[in-house]
Amino acid sequence: MRASRLVSILLLLQTRERITARELAARLEVSERTVYRDVQSLSAAGIPLYDEAGHEGGYRLFGGYRTRLTGLTAAEAESLVLTGLPVAAADLGLGEAIAMAEAQLKLMAALPPESRDRAARLRERVRLDARAWYQDADAAPHLAVVAEAVWHQRCVRLRYLRWEAPHEVTRTVEPYGVALKSGSWYLVARRAGRSRIYRISRILAADVVDQGFERAADFDLSRYWQDYLDDYDARRTKGRAVLRLSHDGMHRLPHLAEPAVVSEVQKTAVTEPDSWTRVTVPVESHDQAVRELLRLGADVQVLAAAEFRSRMAGTVAAMSRHYNRGNAVGRGQAARGRGTGGRLNQK
Template sequence: MRASRLLSILLLLQTRGRATAQELADELEVSVRTIYRDVESLSAAGVPLYGEPGHDGGYRLLDGFRTRLTGLTTDEAESLVLTGLPAAAAELGLGAVVAAAQLKLMAALPAELRDRAERITGRFHLDAPAWYRGADRTPHLTEVADAVWNNCVVRMRYLRWAEPHETTRIVQPYGLVLKAGHWYLVAGAAERIRTYRISRIVDLHVLDERFTRPAGFDLAAYWQAYLEQFDARRHRGEAIIRLSAQVLDRLPHLVEPAVAQAALRTAGTPDADGWTRVTIPIESADQALPELLKLGADAEVLAPAELRERLTTTLDALNRIYGTA
């Protein structure tokens, strides 16, 4: 652990040019006293390191000195894809590993390229969760990730939407997907590939049994196909509605993309009042009701009759609450 910290100090100074003891202590999460001892050890080992007093002082390496001890460990090399996703890396239990890999990469770059890389880091930030929603609580994520890395079979208790809600599954974890702040496990189960939302895992045990990943399995391609099939499965019905010109223009900002695209694709010629008849996909009357209520008086449901009746009943109830005698 101490050897790793000494190397980190060396790489930090090589990357930044100057750093105070307090800055190094904060970066490495140790005390300032520990940094003093580490600097003495580096100097004793022949590293040309010196300190400058004053407000703009700190530790520096002698000009021209560069260490070549920048080789990546196996874990660091595997984590390179996550160097631009620090929050995701931390959730996976790889925060320290990713930080070490990134530091070694920066130290290995020439000064000009290092400055450009740091400029991008300071000007681009990825925030995965959707607006007005927090990320899922995922207490089993680290265990799942470990099973994915090591091809270990897992047994889990899982809460699903259908009855029975709680079920026990033994699965082969193929990969992890982060979608809009939510983590998903893609796994083989009963000769099928299934997708599980990790926040709905109640309990999980990593078994001693190992598995072999399917040859040619492409996680990104599977996920894209899953999303397309997901929309097709959940949109089991259609609704015919009339939309005012005002809401039709704003539809992509009010409803999900699949609904907005279907509406614009099926839009006919506006009637004498400027309203347009469109056909949109829906999951059910229960799901469509709150979505269409968002459109207010700029939308009228024509079919199916069940959905129109549900809207009428809801509007009557609202009128009883807010209406006048």
């Protein structure tokens, strides 16, 4: 514990021009007397530090002394300043305040003076948030257990709720890694020689078992995850629709549609004589496409497929009936109100 505290004092001295014994004591949660003894020990070990007396005084390192205890180059430390995701670390059980503070301290200590200000500005002015808009993050009470199994390469027994029947199943898997996507955690694991994805919020129970496993030497988590996402998009958007978009529709679409849809619009766009644009887009299902395209209102027209066009037309017609009926009811209520008002005035 004392050795760790001595390292912390040394790193703090590297990140500050000067620091008082009182500040060190408060930061390390020890007494000022303990700080005095620790500073004497550092001096005895050959660390060139001295104490400036007075109101503006404090401990300082002499001659720009720096230690390489962190083992990080300046470029490495600068790049790591932006990799911290406090929410993700807390979810994984790695977000203890003391541990995170020590990690940040070591990063800052590894930076040369000319880069330290830049790193401080990055921390103050850039926020990384992995959660999706307008959604609460998935509840994942078994994430810490799964993460423990990943760290220690131990098999884990899952009771899992899936979409298809039978809905509740029990599986023993080899956990290779976890991934955070738009506020939801996923487990990448192997079972029966095949890699699979499990949404951690759908895990009903998880127990680490007393059985290790050997990771496949050629497995790359980042590459597997990206390949999975690409394949998922290809599988879920097998359908195609032909649309016409107004000038405003073409400008609004990039703000409403997925990148894959926008990309196809750009590739297939053909401007027609009336200034509308004919495009072909991928669709997951007709129901899903109707919901998405209704956001464009009158700036979109479905040409094909025939079933999709019919479903879109039926939805718009039903909406029209609702509003026409509402207008009739409104006019009737207004007329009755005028009649009542007239009688009251007569009284």
